[in-house]
Amino acid sequence: MVHVSLKAEPLFSIGPWTVTNSMIGAWIASLILLAAAVYVSRRARIVPNRTQSLVELPFEFIFGVVRDQGGRAWRQILPLIATIFMFILVANWMGILPGVGTIGYYATENGEKVLVPYVRAAAADLNFTLALAIVAFATFVGFGIRMQGLGGYLKEVLLPEPKLLAPLMGPIELISNLSRLISLSMRLFGNVFAGEVLVLVLLAIGPVFVFVVFGLELLFGIVQALVFALLAMTYVVLATIEHHAEGTSGAEGDHGSPNQSNHPAGASASGG
Amino acid sequence: MDLTPLAAGLAIGLGAIGPGIGLGIGVSKAMEAIGRNPESYTTLFVPFVLGIALTEAVAIYALVVALILIFVK
Numbered sequence A: 001m002v003h004v005s006l007k008a009e010p011l012f013s014i015g016p017w018t019v020t021n022s023m024i025g026a027w028i029a030s031l032i033l034l035a036a037a038v039y040v041s042r043r044a045r046i047v048p049n050r051t052q053s054l055v056e057l058p059f060e061f062i063f064g065v066v067r068d069q070g071g072r073a074w075r076q077i078l079p080l081i082a083t084i085f086m087f088i089l090v091a092n093w094m095g096i097l098p099g100v101g102t103i104g105y106y107a108t109e110n111g112e113k114v115l116v117p118y119v120r121a122a123a124a125d126l127n128f129t130l131a132l133a134i135v136a137f138a139t140f141v142g143f144g145i146r147m148q149g150l151g152g153y154l155k156e157v158l159l160p161e162p163k164l165l166a167p168l169m170g171p172i173e174l175i176s177n178l179s180r181l182i183s184l185s186m187r188l189f190g191n192v193f194a195g196e197v198l199v200l201v202l203l204a205i206g207p208v209f210v211f212v213v214f215g216l217e218l219l220f221g222i223v224q225a226l227v228f229a230l231l232a233m234t235y236v237v238l239a240t241i242e243h244h245a246e247g248t249s250g251a252e253g254d255h256g257s258p259n260q261s262n263h264p265a266g267a268s269a270s271g272g
Numbered sequence B: 001m002d003l004t005p006l007a008a009g010l011a012i013g014l015g016a017i018g019p020g021i022g023l024g025i026g027v028s029k030a031m032e033a034i035g036r037n038p039e040s041y042t043t044l045f046v047p048f049v050l051g052i053a054l055t056e057a058v059a060i061y062a063l064v065v066a067l068i069l070i071f072v073k
Helices: A021-042 A050-069 A071-094 A126-158 A163-205 A207-240 A254-271 B004-015 B017-036 B038-071
Strands: A010-014 A017-020 A104-109 A112-117
Touching (some): A050 A071, A071 A126, B004 B038
Antiparallel strands (some): A104 A112
């Protein structure tokens, strides 16, 4: 029988803090990133060698995306977005390494002997993804307040643009803002945890087929890291978007579309 | 009789129908756009990934419900 634990298992505790196996995974992921950053930046060259290229490759990729799509605050959010991307990427791909989730000690739980791994993929723990989502949430709210002022940001969230629909749109906007917290964390957690369960179940059915899922896991690892970083970036862009006076340009936020859809209808009516 | 596994199976099975259709529509439109105008690939990439992610989130919600049904007693 396959044993899967939804929450990370506690390993030991230092004073009042309990250390779980997913925390170990997150620490190892940050250590890998720190070591790579220190090692490469010590001996950085204009013409990179292989190690430097390997570290620069994901950064250059996310740098290009943030520069092109990051809106007017892209310089300020680039460090955070790039860190989120690379941290989740390393944490996700670590989950595929042999030993992660498989090496551990045996404990008895409800009379059953179960394996408690020493290291667990960090994103397979809701605490990890929720922490990242809270950071992203605080960032886009903070940028919204900094760029538009506290009153301006509150007005945009609570009283959106078509004034007549504001009592209806205000709560929807508020709820959609709050639900970003849940959807960001649940998406990453669900994907990574489902991947772990998939590997475990396939391992029980037929270990020969596991390599197929490994390829899939590599793909999902980078896609989910990219999706988390892109969504965090897009929320900042939406919060800091510049609101011109009525009708100066078509570059409004998502609530600008009802106004715009009137124009083609009116034009075609007058034309016909 | 414990119907919890059936509930979990139904939750993810029914919950995957909508996102499946949505992903199909989204990807087919993106492919169409790239086919008509291959240069649009770079501009399409970020909105495409975001749209896919938001559509897929619905399936993930169903998955989370199923997982909670199975693992949280």
